[in-house]
Amino acid sequence: MKAGNVSYNDVLDLPDEVPVFPLTGVLLLPSGNMPLNLFEPRYLAMFEDALAGDRLVGMIQPRIDAKESAEGEPALCNVGCLGRVTAFQETGDGRIVLNLSGVARFRVLEELPARNGYRIAKIASFADDLDDSEEAEKAVDRDGLLETFKAYLQANDMEADWDGVREASTRSLVNSLSMMSPYGPAEKQALLEAPDLKTRAETLVAITEMTLARNSGDGAQGTLQ
Numbered sequence: 001m002k003a004g005n006v007s008y009n010d011v012l013d014l015p016d017e018v019p020v021f022p023l024t025g026v027l028l029l030p031s032g033n034m035p036l037n038l039f040e041p042r043y044l045a046m047f048e049d050a051l052a053g054d055r056l057v058g059m060i061q062p063r064i065d066a067k068e069s070a071e072g073e074p075a076l077c078n079v080g081c082l083g084r085v086t087a088f089q090e091t092g093d094g095r096i097v098l099n100l101s102g103v104a105r106f107r108v109l110e111e112l113p114a115r116n117g118y119r120i121a122k123i124a125s126f127a128d129d130l131d132d133s134e135e136a137e138k139a140v141d142r143d144g145l146l147e148t149f150k151a152y153l154q155a156n157d158m159e160a161d162w163d164g165v166r167e168a169s170t171r172s173l174v175n176s177l178s179m180m181s182p183y184g185p186a187e188k189q190a191l192l193e194a195p196d197l198k199t200r201a202e203t204l205v206a207i208t209e210m211t212l213a214r215n216s217g218d219g220a221q222g223t224l225q
Helices: 042-054 144-155 160-166 170-180 185-191 197-215
Strands: 018-024 033-038 055-059 079-090 096-115 118-125
Touching: 018 042, 018 096, 033 042, 033 079, 042 079, 042 096, 042 118, 042 197, 055 096, 055 118, 055 160, 079 185, 144 197, 170 197
Parallel strands: 018 055
Antiparallel strands: 018 118, 033 096, 055 079, 079 096, 096 118
């Protein structure tokens, strides 16, 4: 798996402790790109520390069904995704706009004491996410995924860059559509935790078909973002 100028070939290339950025309804997947707009002092500090180190940050959702910890912070979901800072820009008004490139998912083993106001977790990365072989892509029903995507676009009067879609690898297509999907935190977490690319594609198709069926009687709702 390559992110920016760095290749990650083994879980030994990844840290076992990372700063984590809890954000509800946001999904980062391996090979995906996520823009972030940082303005809170603790996350600006997190960025500065990451930039001075390995540039890796763990994107993760807070658990919406859990009580807050003793420190007043929401509990974290069990699975998140590592992202490498591959671009950033200072805005001049105290904010930083950056891009995270997805590297590999991770499982939270333990939350560690906070550092400079931001949260730290001990993690175990998913080794399979670093495998760029085409075997996983061959198991995906790409045609079925595209048919469902087309139906969603038609129901919402939307267009797509079909030349770009056809040129995209199946891995990039599945992960990009999952990240762009307008679904809620629970659905986003299900897509993140899918055990393999085939299951993620099937989960995305199933969620989209249910949404289309639910909205068919009263007009389609939701937009890809």
